[in-house]
Amino acid sequence: MAIHNTPLTIRTPRGIRLGGVLVAPEGDAVRGQACIAHCFACSKDFPATVRLARALAEEGIATLRFDFMGLGDSEGEFRDSTLETYCEDLHSAIEALETYTGQHTNLLIGHSFGGAMAIYVGAQRETLDGIVTIAAPSRPGHVAHLFGDTAEEIRREGSARITIGGRPVEIGRAFIDSIEEPTLDTALETLEQPLLLLHAPGDTVVSVDHARKIFQQAQHPKSFVALHQTDHLLSRPEHTRYVAGLIHAWATNLLD
Numbered sequence: 001m002a003i004h005n006t007p008l009t010i011r012t013p014r015g016i017r018l019g020g021v022l023v024a025p026e027g028d029a030v031r032g033q034a035c036i037a038h039c040f041a042c043s044k045d046f047p048a049t050v051r052l053a054r055a056l057a058e059e060g061i062a063t064l065r066f067d068f069m070g071l072g073d074s075e076g077e078f079r080d081s082t083l084e085t086y087c088e089d090l091h092s093a094i095e096a097l098e099t100y101t102g103q104h105t106n107l108l109i110g111h112s113f114g115g116a117m118a119i120y121v122g123a124q125r126e127t128l129d130g131i132v133t134i135a136a137p138s139r140p141g142h143v144a145h146l147f148g149d150t151a152e153e154i155r156r157e158g159s160a161r162i163t164i165g166g167r168p169v170e171i172g173r174a175f176i177d178s179i180e181e182p183t184l185d186t187a188l189e190t191l192e193q194p195l196l197l198l199h200a201p202g203d204t205v206v207s208v209d210h211a212r213k214i215f216q217q218a219q220h221p222k223s224f225v226a227l228h229q230t231d232h233l234l235s236r237p238e239h240t241r242y243v244a245g246l247i248h249a250w251a252t253n254l255l256d
Helices: 047-058 083-101 113-122 140-146 150-157 173-180 185-190 209-217 237-255
Strands: 003-011 017-025 032-037 061-066 107-111 130-134 159-164 167-172 195-199 222-226
Touching: 003 047, 003 061, 003 083, 017 047, 017 083, 032 047, 032 083, 032 113, 032 237, 047 061, 047 107, 047 237, 061 083, 061 237, 083 113, 083 173, 107 113, 107 237, 113 130, 113 140, 113 185, 130 237, 140 173, 150 159, 150 167, 150 173, 167 173, 185 209, 195 209, 195 237, 209 222
Parallel strands: 032 061, 032 107, 107 130, 130 195, 195 222
Antiparallel strands: 003 017, 017 061, 159 167
8 A cells, every 4th residue: 555654734822833744545545544642752753653653554544643842843942841732732733634634533642651642632622533542651740750860950950951762852840840740530531532542561661550540540432452562662563563453443433
């Protein structure tokens, strides 16, 4: 199947331009569309995000992958990010996708921290048909463990550079403050769309216990699939294809 990558510019209410790429099969092969929220401090070009978008497109699901503010091809400074800017960026990405295609978005997919954002935003967008999380934490503040002892420096100095996954990023105090208290409780109580949780039992970054907590709080319809032998970042291509197949199978009736 021929797959096309189309650059897509996303503009936020803050005036920030975000970079995006719509990965889609040829016209008649499109059965639905999705948007992916990538993992924390990653980008639309993170290997697992690229492979997942392509694998979904091969299943007939046109998929937007994009960069949150200050990452990849997007404008702005990542150190200015907060929970609120993350949500606003994700809302803006969905709206840009729907404006471009003229169709409503079927699936919102989030990986790791992006999974928590998918639940937040999904609860606010009733037109979405389904929400999918991959290795998502049960509360946004879980990501703070990545900052280690640097968290105190960030609070004291206002920002600091840390290394995540081999990539240097600057974290601001506003971000730490924004994720300290919020939980997914209210979002999970109000989320009406079907929810698919995908999580590896052996995940060493975000324990599978987070998936258990989300599943217990979420309303039906909800599903959980254990990703046998995968790691947190879906680093092996065959695991990404497996995840795409699971998402497609689960969403078939939603797309129809």
